[in-house]
Amino acid sequence: MSxxxxxxxxxxxxxxxxxxxxxxxxxxxxxxxxxxxxxxxxGSLIIANPKAVLADMYTQLRExxxxxxxxxxxxxQLFGLMGMLMSQIQSQGLRVLDEHVEKxxxxxxxxxxxTVLEHPNVLQFLIDNLRLQSIGKISPxxxxxxxxxxxxxxxxxxxxxxxxxxxxxxxxxxxxxxxxVMGIIITMSNIDGPITMIGVKxxxxxxxxxxxxxxxxxxxxxxxxxxEHLVERKSAQLRCVAAMLTSFAKGKPPMIAIxxxxxxxxxxxxxxxxxxxxxxxxxxx
Numbered sequence: 001m002s003x004x005x006x007x008x009x010x011x012x013x014x015x016x017x018x019x020x021x022x023x024x025x026x027x028x029x030x031x032x033x034x035x036x037x038x039x040x041x042x043g044s045l046i047i048a049n050p051k052a053v054l055a056d057m058y059t060q061l062r063e064x065x066x067x068x069x070x071x072x073x074x075x076x077q078l079f080g081l082m083g084m085l086m087s088q089i090q091s092q093g094l095r096v097l098d099e100h101v102e103k104x105x106x107x108x109x110x111x112x113x114x115t116v117l118e119h120p121n122v123l124q125f126l127i128d129n130l131r132l133q134s135i136g137k138i139s140p141x142x143x144x145x146x147x148x149x150x151x152x153x154x155x156x157x158x159x160x161x162x163x164x165x166x167x168x169x170x171x172x173x174x175x176x177x178x179x180x181v182m183g184i185i186i187t188m189s190n191i192d193g194p195i196t197m198i199g200v201k202x203x204x205x206x207x208x209x210x211x212x213x214x215x216x217x218x219x220x221x222x223x224x225x226x227x228e229h230l231v232e233r234k235s236a237q238l239r240c241v242a243a244m245l246t247s248f249a250k251g252k253p254p255m256i257a258i259x260x261x262x263x264x265x266x267x268x269x270x271x272x273x274x275x276x277x278x279x280x281x282x283x284x285x
Contacts, residue, residue, distance in 0.1 A: 080283030169220030176212015
């Protein structure tokens with residue numbers, strides 16, 4: 001909702017101010033200019049990026065409009081799940097993980113925490129690294145390094161759509177100038193026409209520059225930043241899991257390991273330690 005509100009404010013401010021100053025909105029409707037600018041932008045986006053990046057961009061844009069806040073049930077259930085796993089490992093050893101990590105969606109333990117199952121990025125990261133620990137001895141230092149490298153690679157991949165959109169945003173003013181130049185060419189080819197028609201064609205050409213600048217600074221650039229924030233929020237989820245795994249591997253008690261994960265959460269979603277204790281009590285009950 002906040003994204004749509006921001007877009008509405010932009011439209012009302014830019015076009016409302018234009019009308020207030022005496023402008024005519026019909027003068028801004030130049031389909032040919034719009035086709036040139038956005039067609040060139042979309043084509044460049046397709047040429048510059050592999051299909052996987054374009055598909056990921058589409059997915060992230062849909063999520064950006066549909067999910068604006070962190071799922072409030074994710075962290076309470078994630079902490080509850082990790083607490084149960086750590087307790088079982090302490091009492092039965094790492095082999096207890098085998099019955100859970102092979103088919104987590106059929107595991108009686110994981111089924112107790114359905115919100116975790118609804119977040120495939122968190123679930124896959126957790127399962128992969130639990131399986132890594134269950135199949136062989138790995139030092140806490142090596143585990144920490146492996147998790148840091150994996151998160152870095154995941155984050156780099158997920159940021160590719162945002163970076164691609166940012167590059168197109170930088171190019172939009174140039175596409176606007178391209179459309180304006182082509183409009184001036186058309187104007188000059190009709191220079192012997194009525195002076196009023198020349199003015200209309202020059203104004204139409206300048207609309208191309210306006211559209212390019214508007215698309216850059218009011219649409220594509222803010223959207224690319226919003227995608228970056230989306231990726232950062234998801235990376236914080238993985239860092240939370242990684243911190244709990246490494247802290248527990250270093251021999252810390254489950255509650256201390258879970259608190260290490262809590263500290264990796266972004267401030268707007270991070271619970272206090274008292275809230276964490278309450279969650280853990282509720283999960284046990």
